[in-house]
Amino acid sequence: MQTDSSFTFVLFGGTGDLSMRKILPALFEAHRAGGMLADSGKIVAVARHVGDRGEYLEWVNGHVKPHVSKNGVDESAWASFLERIEFVKLDLGNPEDFVLLRDAVQALPGIRVFYLATGPSLFVPICRALASVGLNENARIVLEKPLGYDLKSSNAINDAVGEIFAEEQIYRIDHYLGKEPVQNLLALRFGNALFEPLWRREWVESIQITIAEELGVEARGDFYDNTGALRDMVQNHLLQLLSIVAMEPPHSMDSDSVRDEKLRVLRALKPIDPLDIGKVAVRGQYHSGVIRGTSVPAYATEPGVKQNSTTETFVALKVEIENWRWAGVPFFLRTGKRLADRVAEIVVNFRAVPHSALGASALRAGANRLVIRLQPNETIRLYCLAKQPGEGMNLASVHLDLAFDQFFREGQMEAYQRLLLDVINGRLALFVRRDEQEAAWKWVEPILNEWKASNRPPKPYAAGTWGPAAASAMLAQHGTCWLEEEN
Ligand code: BG6
Numbered sequence: 001m002q003t004d005s006s007f008t009f010v011l012f013g014g015t016g017d018l019s020m021r022k023i024l025p026a027l028f029e030a031h032r033a034g035g036m037l038a039d040s041g042k043i044v045a046v047a048r049h050v051g052d053r054g055e056y057l058e059w060v061n062g063h064v065k066p067h068v069s070k071n072g073v074d075e076s077a078w079a080s081f082l083e084r085i086e087f088v089k090l091d092l093g094n095p096e097d098f099v100l101l102r103d104a105v106q107a108l109p110g111i112r113v114f115y116l117a118t119g120p121s122l123f124v125p126i127c128r129a130l131a132s133v134g135l136n137e138n139a140r141i142v143l144e145k146p147l148g149y150d151l152k153s154s155n156a157i158n159d160a161v162g163e164i165f166a167e168e169q170i171y172r173i174d175h176y177l178g179k180e181p182v183q184n185l186l187a188l189r190f191g192n193a194l195f196e197p198l199w200r201r202e203w204v205e206s207i208q209i210t211i212a213e214e215l216g217v218e219a220r221g222d223f224y225d226n227t228g229a230l231r232d233m234v235q236n237h238l239l240q241l242l243s244i245v246a247m248e249p250p251h252s253m254d255s256d257s258v259r260d261e262k263l264r265v266l267r268a269l270k271p272i273d274p275l276d277i278g279k280v281a282v283r284g285q286y287h288s289g290v291i292r293g294t295s296v297p298a299y300a301t302e303p304g305v306k307q308n309s310t311t312e313t314f315v316a317l318k319v320e321i322e323n324w325r326w327a328g329v330p331f332f333l334r335t336g337k338r339l340a341d342r343v344a345e346i347v348v349n350f351r352a353v354p355h356s357a358l359g360a361s362a363l364r365a366g367a368n369r370l371v372i373r374l375q376p377n378e379t380i381r382l383y384c385l386a387k388q389p390g391e392g393m394n395l396a397s398v399h400l401d402l403a404f405d406q407f408f409r410e411g412q413m414e415a416y417q418r419l420l421l422d423v424i425n426g427r428l429a430l431f432v433r434r435d436e437q438e439a440a441w442k443w444v445e446p447i448l449n450e451w452k453a454s455n456r457p458p459k460p461y462a463a464g465t466w467g468p469a470a471a472s473a474m475l476a477q478h479g480t481c482w483l484e485e486e487n
Helices: 017-033 053-067 075-084 095-106 120-132 151-162 180-191 221-225 228-246 255-268 274-280 415-424 434-454 469-476
Strands: 007-012 042-047 085-089 111-116 139-143 170-172 204-212 281-287 289-291 294-296 314-319 331-336 343-350 369-375 379-387 395-403 459-462
Touching: 007 017, 007 095, 007 415, 017 042, 017 053, 017 075, 017 415, 042 095, 053 075, 053 085, 075 085, 085 095, 095 120, 111 120, 111 415, 120 139, 120 151, 139 151, 151 434, 170 415, 170 434, 180 228, 180 369, 180 379, 180 415, 204 228, 221 228, 228 255, 228 314, 228 331, 228 343, 228 434, 255 434, 274 281, 274 314, 274 434, 281 469, 314 469, 331 469
Parallel strands: 007 042, 007 111, 042 085, 111 139, 139 170, 204 331, 281 459
Antiparallel strands: 204 343, 281 314, 289 294, 314 331, 343 369, 369 379, 379 395
């Protein structure tokens, strides 16, 4: 991924958690790899509580360095990375500071990227202030999630930002789209003739998409308590994964071809009837429990979380897509905090053979299945049946594996690194277009509304388990179970 595009990357929220853990480490990795960032490219960090560049670099040394390169930092690369960094002290409430920012940026070469690693309430004021000094022209703006709280608030942000930046200038980040295995899903589906003919209702019985986390809400209790798992994970990451799994083959990989196809899926999601919510949606909240031998507290006692909070930390859904390819195929989506394992995977369960000449063991579960593991240990695993050695015809489930780190030993890239390079190089395919975001909000909103209106508390589950029993019962109604329940 060579580039000769020079750039000025302006980072609002320069001392925030995201800058510290993700954005600056990703830029460093791109720098260290060599050839990915133009030599003349600059990073302009913007923050309010830091005096000057020297102080900012001290902060970067103290806070960002521990998050880069797990295998130790290449000191000379680190030193040359710091040379890329400029600093502007900026108070949002002070218009004069934006004049200083403009002067600093105008002195630098290349395309301009403004990355808003700030809370969403600052998106519109920052965009307006940038426009007031003409910095919106020919620039790219990157917006972090959450973009709004519901359809109305997300539209309000999109309308206001849209008055200042054209849609082609706006990069809405969903970091799941930057994950290597998600890219690989596109390669698997559209680079091979093998799977595509089977990738439809005639051959697929059900699909599961899980994003399970062991972590709790960490230091984000306050934010999370006002958000919940449906807004934090389903509206964006899970529906984006679903749209990639289910989309029609795009005409090309250009940004609008891919996004048009994803949008068609989002618009084809079967609306959830409020009367059916109990059958197709499960919400849970973790209580205290044990994860890998360590006791962890209940969600309701986490710092920043309201006492008696009814915010969900777990969601499981049965989703249907109303089109010819997928009519009648259930997609089971699930995400939660403090679950038994950290795993993100897509499970495609193909139908059993229509008639078994090989006896009942050919109808057993655990075969005819493709599992795409996004994290950890990225793998694609195809389960089939094979004859057990020896006498008779006894079949056993076996698997063909592609473990990415063994096959491709080098070149793996973190999601943020890929996405930041895409912004710098003007590639929009892996960013969420406004209409996709709206379609996703339109679909999740009735669930949010119903949960709020019903006032029923989420179902409890012990930390370190796979969530409330109701999530398993939902699949049992369809004669299936979550993947880990089979083992
Ligand atoms: C973020 C959510 O978007 O994704 C977090 O806000 C969540 O709550 C995180 O922990 C999960 O991302 P990953 O890449 O660690 O699976």
